[in-house]
Amino acid sequence: MMHNNLIVIDGLQYSNWDRTIFEQLKQGGVTMVHVTIVYHEQIRETLLRISEWNRHFEMNSDLIMPVKCADDIRLAKSLSKVGIMFGAQNCSSIEDDIGMVSVMRELNMMIMQLTYNNQSLLATGCYESVDSGVTRFGHQVIAEMNRVGMAIDMSHSAERSTLEAIEISQRPIVISHANPISFYDAKRNKSDTVLKALGQSGGLLGFSLYPFHLKNGPDCTLTDFCKMVADTADLMGIDHIGIGTDLCQNQPVSILEWMRNGRWSKEMDYGEGSKSNADWPRPLSWFKDSRDFPNITQGLLAHGFNEQDIGKVMGQNWLTFLDEALLPQGV
Amino acid sequence: MMHNNLIVIDGLQYSNWDRTIFEQLKQGGVTMVHVTIVYHEQIRETLLRISEWNRHFEMNSDLIMPVKCADDIRLAKSLSKVGIMFGAQNCSSIEDDIGMVSVMRELNMMIMQLTYNNQSLLATGCYESVDSGVTRFGHQVIAEMNRVGMAIDMSHSAERSTLEAIEISQRPIVISHANPISFYDAKRNKSDTVLKALGQSGGLLGFSLYPFHLKNGPDCTLTDFCKMVADTADLMGIDHIGIGTDLCQNQPVSILEWMRNGRWSKEMDYGEGSKSNADWPRPLSWFKDSRDFPNITQGLLAHGFNEQDIGKVMGQNWLTFLDEALLPQGV
Numbered sequence: 001m002m003h004n005n006l007i008v009i010d011g012l013q014y015s016n017w018d019r020t021i022f023e024q025l026k027q028g029g030v031t032m033v034h035v036t037i038v039y040h041e042q043i044r045e046t047l048l049r050i051s052e053w054n055r056h057f058e059m060n061s062d063l064i065m066p067v068k069c070a071d072d073i074r075l076a077k078s079l080s081k082v083g084i085m086f087g088a089q090n091c092s093s094i095e096d097d098i099g100m101v102s103v104m105r106e107l108n109m110m111i112m113q114l115t116y117n118n119q120s121l122l123a124t125g126c127y128e129s130v131d132s133g134v135t136r137f138g139h140q141v142i143a144e145m146n147r148v149g150m151a152i153d154m155s156h157s158a159e160r161s162t163l164e165a166i167e168i169s170q171r172p173i174v175i176s177h178a179n180p181i182s183f184y185d186a187k188r189n190k191s192d193t194v195l196k197a198l199g200q201s202g203g204l205l206g207f208s209l210y211p212f213h214l215k216n217g218p219d220c221t222l223t224d225f226c227k228m229v230a231d232t233a234d235l236m237g238i239d240h241i242g243i244g245t246d247l248c249q250n251q252p253v254s255i256l257e258w259m260r261n262g263r264w265s266k267e268m269d270y271g272e273g274s275k276s277n278a279d280w281p282r283p284l285s286w287f288k289d290s291r292d293f294p295n296i297t298q299g300l301l302a303h304g305f306n307e308q309d310i311g312k313v314m315g316q317n318w319l320t321f322l323d324e325a326l327l328p329q330g331v
Numbered sequence: 332m333m334h335n336n337l338i339v340i341d342g343l344q345y346s347n348w349d350r351t352i353f354e355q356l357k358q359g360g361v362t363m364v365h366v367t368i369v370y371h372e373q374i375r376e377t378l379l380r381i382s383e384w385n386r387h388f389e390m391n392s393d394l395i396m397p398v399k400c401a402d403d404i405r406l407a408k409s410l411s412k413v414g415i416m417f418g419a420q421n422c423s424s425i426e427d428d429i430g431m432v433s434v435m436r437e438l439n440m441m442i443m444q445l446t447y448n449n450q451s452l453l454a455t456g457c458y459e460s461v462d463s464g465v466t467r468f469g470h471q472v473i474a475e476m477n478r479v480g481m482a483i484d485m486s487h488s489a490e491r492s493t494l495e496a497i498e499i500s501q502r503p504i505v506i507s508h509a510n511p512i513s514f515y516d517a518k519r520n521k522s523d524t525v526l527k528a529l530g531q532s533g534g535l536l537g538f539s540l541y542p543f544h545l546k547n548g549p550d551c552t553l554t555d556f557c558k559m560v561a562d563t564a565d566l567m568g569i570d571h572i573g574i575g576t577d578l579c580q581n582q583p584v585s586i587l588e589w590m591r592n593g594r595w596s597k598e599m600d601y602g603e604g605s606k607s608n609a610d611w612p613r614p615l616s617w618f619k620d621s622r623d624f625p626n627i628t629q630g631l632l633a634h635g636f637n638e639q640d641i642g643k644v645m646g647q648n649w650l651t652f653l654d655e656a657l658l659p660q661g662v
Contacts, residue, residue: 040427092427096371097594119452119466121595132463135450137595144597263428264452264468266475 003294004029007077009315010290011206011244012036012087012155012177014259016251017056021290022063025082028293031315032073032083034176034244037109039089039116040262043100046093050107053086068108070322085322087176089156089259090116094141101144110326111151111176114138114165115158117271118264123154123161126187127271131158134168146170151325155188155244162194171325172202177244179208180235183228184215188272192235199236204321206244207232211281212272213246218282222295226303229313238309242318243296249289253279334625335360338408340646341621342537342575343367343418343486343508347582348387352621353394356413359624362646363404363414365507365575368440370420370447371593374431377424381438384417399439401653416653418507420487420590421447425472432475441657442482442507445469445496446489448602449595454485454492457518458602462489465499477501482656486519486537486575493525502656503533508575510539511566514559515546519603523566530567535652537575538563542612543603544577549613553626557634560644569640573649574627580620584610 008029014036015021025033037049057066065076067085076083086109093109094100104112114134115125122138124131134142142165145152152173154162165173175198181189190198190205198205207229214220215228232241248255256279260271270278286295293314300310339360345367346352356364368380388397396407398416407414417440424440425431435443445465446456453469455462465473473496476483483504485493496504506529512520521529521536529536538560545551546559563572579586587610591602601609617626624645631641 042426095373095594096423098597099594118468119450119463121450121452124463128463128466130463132450132455132459132461135459137449140596140598263426263430265471266429267471 003297003314006297006311007031007073007315007319008293009073009242009318010034010247010293011174011204011242011318013245013247013249013290014089014251015247015249016255018250019060019063021249022056022060022082024290026063026080028290030082030290030293031077032067032085032318033290034085034087034111036089037086038093039259040092042092042095046088046104046109047107050086053084057084066108067110070319070326073319073322085110087111087153089113089153090262091120091122091141096121096137098137098140098144101141101150102148105148105150109150110322111153111174112145113153113156114141115154115161116156117260123165124158125156126158128158131160133160133164139168142168143170147329149326149328151322159191159194162190163197166197166201166203172204172321173198174204174206174321174325176206177208177210177213177246178205179213179228180232182231184213186213186272189213195232195236199240202240204240204242204317205232205236206242206318208244208246209284209287210246210248211284214284218284220284222286222299223303225296226299226305229300230303230305233309233313238312239317239320241313242321243314245287247287247289248280251280256280334628337628337642338362338404338646338650339624340404340573340649341365341578341624342505342535342573342649344576344578344580344621345420345582346578346580347586349581350391350394352580353387353391353413355621357394357411359621361413361621361624362408363398363416363649364621365416365418365442367420368417369424370590371423373423373426377419377435378438381417384415388415397439398441401650401657404650404653416441418442418484420444420484421593422451422453422472427452427468429468429471429475432472432481433479436479436481440481441653442484442505443476444484444487445472446485446492447487448591454496455489456487457489459489462491464491464495470499473499474501478660480657480659482653490522490525493521494528497528497532497534503535503652504529505535505537505652505656507537508539508541508544508577509536510544510559511563513562515544517544517603520544526563526567530571533571535571535573535648536563536567537573537649539575539577540615540618541577541579542615545615549615551615553617553630554634556627557630557636560631561634561636564640564644569643570648570651572644573652574645576618578621579611582611587611
């Protein structure tokens, strides 16, 4: 089986982007990567991040291209380029304004989380002690995201909010980067209840390779990872799973602190880490960067997945999901 | 009894300010008025509102003066001027930034609501279906408001959030403009549970004269209003009640729509009104504008309150509350 024949989609990365990383994506056979362009950035700051990406596109047009619709992923494959799909890990980039959903979509923001760990104006994050579900503004934003074709991502949201988003949304939603709690009990991982509801509604889970989300952390084996994939396929169905590595390459600790603390805290919040373990986790031996994607394909093959199912997990399911999720309504 | 000898404090107004209204405040014997300068305005927009007030102060320095500490209320009384105390009815003016609490306090924002009807980043508003209480960011903001001496106002907050704010805050908090549900069952009015906890913690309730908060609406009588004051004094103690008229003079319907909808809704939200009753309510016959404050003093006297207690309700309790609430910690 040739890894490089596959459509390979990484459902989330947040790296300190440069040409070397773009080359690694290409070497790893990645067709498209969902890149986080913002966490807590508000409107003006989001435009700055987009302008930085425009510069990346200008300087690296031989390697990468922007994804402005799902078919651009197929185009990237045919051109042997890496498609770049913009996403937001918090809803700060729409601030308090329902009108900013369509504005951000016009700027190719294709996917947005309703929360990032904390309570947002839309829903509750997975670090809050009480989860009140989707708010009044949240109901409106979900309807508007459905209308313009922006995918709803609940990776960092709390359980009730996630179940309500699945229910309220007229379209399937995604959890782009997380793992089952049954595999490893982390705050960011998801219960079987959520995963079943996600699968039954036509949604998608992207498996995370971030060590904080894995059994045995940085020492998690490829075999254990592939067994988790198989178990989750049994739970959700083989059509509802994919990859979302959460790879954060070459980022300084200051970026980890920004992700965890934004501007909301006077005390240091260590997120999934702790005071004595405040830094980025040590990477997996079998997935250090995007050049290691073929290892996952090989691992799934060794586990006994057939070629069609491997194709689905490595990217086809993401593509099918995005074909529907990114299409504006009434178009 | 001479109304004009009293310290008279109005715990909330939001009018379309001009010299005529400032003159009416003086004619009504008002010593200090808490003016809402922002609802959903963010940082940049809040600075615009402050600059507009700076112009008012410049043009009307014979009539009004800014309140930069509680003693400025006594100074206003001695100078026969009307003190103007800035406040925010939503927390949008600090956006997502804990550092903006002290910045806004330096700009004389003396009081801030943690929510306005909807879920905020800090707590839950009274129009949400589920109330999850004070958020992680909310805990930090309450501590910072305590530190810099900015009063916490829960007038538009939901019950659990209000009880938690009373508990979490190291200082007494205020409900600047609302009435007891036992008097009139409106979404914005408060339960006996909340009012008792507020009184026991040293907090203050400002009675609203906004018809949507009153029994029989615009036809509520002065006698009924004064009976409510007496009943609430029995519940909370005479030291924990004051006035917060919620007077909104000369404002167009567009402002009512801004208060109710901000930027979050594509559909019209009618707040305390309805589609068939979308406009400002008709005013009370005995309280049309600030010139009618002596009517309240007279009504309380007619109801049987003694002069000392009338002085407390009309302003002294607010002054005592602000003496503590506005003092920065460690100063």
